[in-house]
Amino acid sequence: MPITVVGSVAFDTVETPFGRHERCLAGAATYFSLAASFFAPVRIIAVVGEDFTAAEEAVFSARKIDTRGIERAPGKTFFWQGSYLENLNEARTLRTDLNVFAGFEPKIPASYADSDFLFLANIDPVLQRRVREATPQAKLVAGDTMNYWIKDHKPALLEVLKGLDILLINDTEARMLAGNSNLVLAARAVMAMGPRMLVVKHGEYGATLFHKAVAGAQESRTFKTPAFPLEQVVDPTGAGDSFAGGFFGYLASQPELTPGAFRRAMFYGSVMGSFTVERFGTDRLQEITRKDIDERFNLFRELTHLD
Amino acid sequence: MPITVVGSVAFDTVETPFGRHERCLAGAATYFSLAASFFAPVRIIAVVGEDFTAAEEAVFSARKIDTRGIERAPGKTFFWQGSYLENLNEARTLRTDLNVFAGFEPKIPASYADSDFLFLANIDPVLQRRVREATPQAKLVAGDTMNYWIKDHKPALLEVLKGLDILLINDTEARMLAGNSNLVLAARAVMAMGPRMLVVKHGEYGATLFHKAVAGAQESRTFKTPAFPLEQVVDPTGAGDSFAGGFFGYLASQPELTPGAFRRAMFYGSVMGSFTVERFGTDRLQEITRKDIDERFNLFRELTHLD
Numbered sequence: 280m281p282i283t284v285v286g287s288v289a290f291d292t293v294e295t296p297f298g299r300h301e302r303c304l305a306g307a308a309t310y311f312s313l314a315a316s317f318f319a320p321v322r323i324i325a326v327v328g329e330d331f332t333a334a335e336e337a338v339f340s341a342r343k344i345d346t347r348g349i350e351r352a353p354g355k356t357f358f359w360q361g362s363y364l365e366n367l368n369e370a371r372t373l374r375t376d377l378n379v380f381a382g383f384e385p386k387i388p389a390s391y392a393d394s395d396f397l398f399l400a401n402i403d404p405v406l407q408r409r410v411r412e413a414t415p416q417a418k419l420v421a422g423d424t425m426n427y428w429i430k431d432h433k434p435a436l437l438e439v440l441k442g443l444d445i446l447l448i449n450d451t452e453a454r455m456l457a458g459n460s461n462l463v464l465a466a467r468a469v470m471a472m473g474p475r476m477l478v479v480k481h482g483e484y485g486a487t488l489f490h491k492a493v494a495g496a497q498e499s500r501t502f503k504t505p506a507f508p509l510e511q512v513v514d515p516t517g518a519g520d521s522f523a524g525g526f527f528g529y530l531a532s533q534p535e536l537t538p539g540a541f542r543r544a545m546f547y548g549s550v551m552g553s554f555t556v557e558r559f560g561t562d563r564l565q566e567i568t569r570k571d572i573d574e575r576f577n578l579f580r581e582l583t584h585l586d
Numbered sequence: 587m588p589i590t591v592v593g594s595v596a597f598d599t600v601e602t603p604f605g606r607h608e609r610c611l612a613g614a615a616t617y618f619s620l621a622a623s624f625f626a627p628v629r630i631i632a633v634v635g636e637d638f639t640a641a642e643e644a645v646f647s648a649r650k651i652d653t654r655g656i657e658r659a660p661g662k663t664f665f666w667q668g669s670y671l672e673n674l675n676e677a678r679t680l681r682t683d684l685n686v687f688a689g690f691e692p693k694i695p696a697s698y699a700d701s702d703f704l705f706l707a708n709i710d711p712v713l714q715r716r717v718r719e720a721t722p723q724a725k726l727v728a729g730d731t732m733n734y735w736i737k738d739h740k741p742a743l744l745e746v747l748k749g750l751d752i753l754l755i756n757d758t759e760a761r762m763l764a765g766n767s768n769l770v771l772a773a774r775a776v777m778a779m780g781p782r783m784l785v786v787k788h789g790e791y792g793a794t795l796f797h798k799a800v801a802g803a804q805e806s807r808t809f810k811t812p813a814f815p816l817e818q819v820v821d822p823t824g825a826g827d828s829f830a831g832g833f834f835g836y837l838a839s840q841p842e843l844t845p846g847a848f849r850r851a852m853f854y855g856s857v858m859g860s861f862t863v864e865r866f867g868t869d870r871l872q873e874i875t876r877k878d879i880d881e882r883f884n885l886f887r888e889l890t891h892l893d
Contacts, residue, residue, distance in 0.1 A: 505794070506810075509768075542892050583891075585846065585849050585853065
């Protein structure tokens with residue numbers, strides 16, 4: 280079933296211990312779309328500037344991603360520059376130029392109207408809410424956010440959370456949003472804000488899926504996955520968005536959203552995140568095949584299952 | 587098969603957000619012994635002072651732990667005081683009184699001579715090596731260490747590593763010992779120092795078992811387990827030692843050390859660590875039964891397995 284995703288398409292300049300890459304095609308919606316496209320049809324809503332050329336367009340079309348929702352605006356595309364030289368787990372932002380993104384007003388093409396799945400990538404919660412309200416047909420809605428919105432735009436974010444089925448955030452964000460350092464209790468508090476499921480991403484340590492308590496079945500509906508072990512993390516940018524794309528894309532490919540489908544989705548999320556960080560930007564997502572994904576999925580199962 | 591463990595028996599005064607406990611029976615060898623005793627016969631080598639009474643002795647005898655190797659010395663038992671008020675993941679040491687532990691000379695009772703399993707808990711590597719050399723019959727030898735020995739006593743530690751089959755340490759220690767921040771590469775470097783297996787403990791994020799590379803099978807012999815999710819971590823002290831006890835105790839209970847046995851041992855290690863932190867000191871280890879352990883093992887499998 281088709282997924283609509285709204286979020287950023289950007290150019291990133293990234294420095295890691297493995298080198299420096301100038302103006303990689305990046306942005307949350309880009310990573311999400313590419314990762315999800317291996318599982319389901321993806322339709323993207325974003326804004327880009329005049330520096331977004333046929334070469335970038337080709338990256339999306341190679342994965343059959345519907346770009347009719349990418350608006351071309353006068354000016355430059357969102358630009359981010361970051362460094363992982365001091366800490367490979369957390370970027371230091373050196374520069375952020377919002378450019379055309381500053382005036383982003385998401386427009387949903389009429390052809391996207393039958394998307395049953397909606398993903399609200401990390402953008403201003405006011406925009407997330409607007410897109411959510413404009414897509415009442417969506418049957419499963421997931422979203423992401425970040426510390427900045429939690430800290431300084433909480434009322435708007437709380438409105439978004441009411442309309443989400445699944446929130447995907449990292450450890451720090453979950454603890455900050457809930458005001459509780461115990462992750463199990465933080466998850467419960469976050470789900471009381473709206474989402475019936477919460478995926479907490481632990482970076483190099485994997486992820487946990489929490490479900491809203493159902494009498495007598497609360498604990499057994501939690502699902503934990505470690506991260507796929509990698510010898511070389513070249514560029515961690517986009518790992519979380521790729522996880523979200525693999526997770527949500529896999530769900531959109533399933534005839535029925537069983538508990539087993541959610542578990543496998545967690546594994547596919549980890550697998551997609553693990554590919555992304557092996558090369559700079561979206562390079563790895565552009566070269567892998569569904570066969571590579573399933574091979575790694577099977578290896579990952581071996582690495583984590585008792586028998 | 588019986589396990590001999592050498593290490594510290596101590597009294598801890600611990601402060602956490604859940605309260606303060608004075609002079610809990612503690613120490614690495616204590617946590618290890620209690621956790622391992624649910625799986626195999628355990629024999630302990632340690633030193634205690636005159637403040638170690640029949641009440642403490644009874645904690646070991648209730649779990650049928652052989653204490654003939656606990657030497658009674660004039661003076662006081664090793665005492666440690668720590669606080670988790672600022673950070674529940676890392677203790678701030680407020681006081682360490684080595685007391686009788688300062689002159690510890692491990693003596694191995696003749697009745698321990700048929701122990702096939704040997705665990706060298708975190709003590710001076712010079713003593714670890716002495717015990718290793720005095721127990722040539724041991725068929726599987728595992729050990730722990732800490733940042734202090736890695737930093738300031740590396741040559742002695744490297745001698746110990748040559749005699750170990752399995753080293754169990756945490757993330758920071760593995761990275762420090764190897765001088766490499768990538769865990770997969772750090773593990774490979776540590777195993778080149780001697781141990782053919784390395785268990786890296788990630789605290790609230792689980793643990794990873796690495797095997798020395800075997801041609802063509804290297805990756806698939808890594809095993810990752812998340813940690814069991816807990817609503818309340820009352821006192822994290824002893825989690826790593828309890829993990830080691832569950833892990834090594836389970837191995838000692840097995841007729842054959844198959845890859846499957848190591849995988850299940852990782853799960854039992856996580857389970858034992860998760861019990862320990864639910865109450866202060868060894869209180870929880872003193873009250874649980876093998877049935878509680880197996881129930882949590884099964885729940886943990888559900889929380890982590892695809893089907």
